[in-house]
Amino acid sequence: MTKGIYIVLSNCQLARDTWEMVLGGDTSALTNPGQFINIAIEGLYLRRPISVCCYDPGTITIIYKVVGKGTRKLSAMTPGDTLDVIVGLGNGFDVAKAHGRKIAVIGGGVGVPPMYDTARRLAAQGEDVTAILGFATKDVSFYIEKFEALGVRLMITTDDGSMGQKGFVTDALRESGCDYVMACGPTPMLKGVHRSGIEGQLSFEERMGCGFGACMGCTCQTLVGPKRVCLDGPVFSTSEVSFE
Ligand SMILES: Cc1cc2nc3c(=O)[nH]c(=O)nc-3n(C[C@H](O)[C@H](O)[C@H](O)COP(=O)(O)OP(=O)(O)OC[C@H]3O[C@@H](n4cnc5c(N)ncnc54)[C@H](O)[C@@H]3O)c2cc1C
Numbered sequence: 226m227t228k229g230i231y232i233v234l235s236n237c238q239l240a241r242d243t244w245e246m247v248l249g250g251d252t253s254a255l256t257n258p259g260q261f262i263n264i265a266i267e268g269l270y271l272r273r274p275i276s277v278c279c280y281d282p283g284t285i286t287i288i289y290k291v292v293g294k295g296t297r298k299l300s301a302m303t304p305g306d307t308l309d310v311i312v313g314l315g316n317g318f319d320v321a322k323a324h325g326r327k328i329a330v331i332g333g334g335v336g337v338p339p340m341y342d343t344a345r346r347l348a349a350q351g352e353d354v355t356a357i358l359g360f361a362t363k364d365v366s367f368y369i370e371k372f373e374a375l376g377v378r379l380m381i382t383t384d385d386g387s388m389g390q391k392g393f394v395t396d397a398l399r400e401s402g403c404d405y406v407m408a409c410g411p412t413p414m415l416k417g418v419h420r421s422g423i424e425g426q427l428s429f430e431e432r433m434g435c436g437f438g439a440c441m442g443c444t445c446q447t448l449v450g451p452k453r454v455c456l457d458g459p460v461f462s463t464s465e466v467s468f469e
């Protein structure tokens with residue numbers, strides 16, 4: 226984990242209320258896809274956690290939805306501005322565990338960004354990958370071409386049928402024939418994926434307080450008791466998660 230000042234290299238709107246920001250700075254603390262960063266935003270007490278969409282030496286790309294004060298402030302930033310960021314938080318996905326399986330990489334809404342790097346790594350390893358991306362409507366969709374460019378099989382669902390198949394990612398998962406899941410999205414989506422009974426890894430985006438394990442404000446239920454999403458997760462295996 227590193228804390229430092231990162232420079233905004235670009236900040237572009239991708240879809241309705243959805244922005245992509247590229248930050249320049251030290252990326253040495255990043256090891257796995259699905260890790261997150263915690264951004265200090267001027268005038269706000271708590272940092273805002275955002276998943277790493279992808280990274281290369283010296284740059285980190287994030288995608289965020291404008292939902293409140295913090296993300297609205299982020300969307301107003303321009304190249305050359307700086308941010309105080311903690312980088313390399315959380316465990317991320319273990320791509321090695323999926324080796325040789327028929328893998329469904331599933332993202333729902335703002336759960337799609339961490340799945341991009343996950344799919345990118347799996348594709349680079351020559352794995353059999355089906356990316357299943359779910360959005361509410363076409364106008365909030367993003368990164369479709371980026372996933373296409375990875376050469377993975379792609380299934381898109383929207384709640385209203387304005388793009389791809391009408392329905393939920395769980396419908397596409399059933400049709401995909403996959404036998405391993407790696408997923409990030411809202412809790413009801415993760416619950417649906419978990420209910421499929423397919424083995425794999427789930428990433429939670431719970432509301433956070435401190436972001437470093439001290440407040441228990443981000444706990445999720447597991448079979449061995451509550452665990453902290455910020456420190457023990459955000460990725461948990463399907464066998465340890467409980468939605469009861
Ligand atoms: C590990 C992790 C990774 C995340 N990755 C991403 C990402 O890649 N892209 C992205 O857009 N968002 C992501 N989020 C959610 C993001 O942190 C929140 O949307 C952000 O903190 C909201 O800040 P704000 O000041 O704009 O909104 P606030 O003013 O704090 O809140 C505005 C509204 O959003 C709701 N809200 C805030 N946080 C969450 C949350 N975590 N889940 C659901 N509702 C929330 C509040 O209840 C409120 O209704 C992630 C969260 C976690 C914990």
Ligand code: FES
Nearest residue numbers: 434436440441455
């Ligand atoms: S946010 Fe405080 S323990 Fe996770």
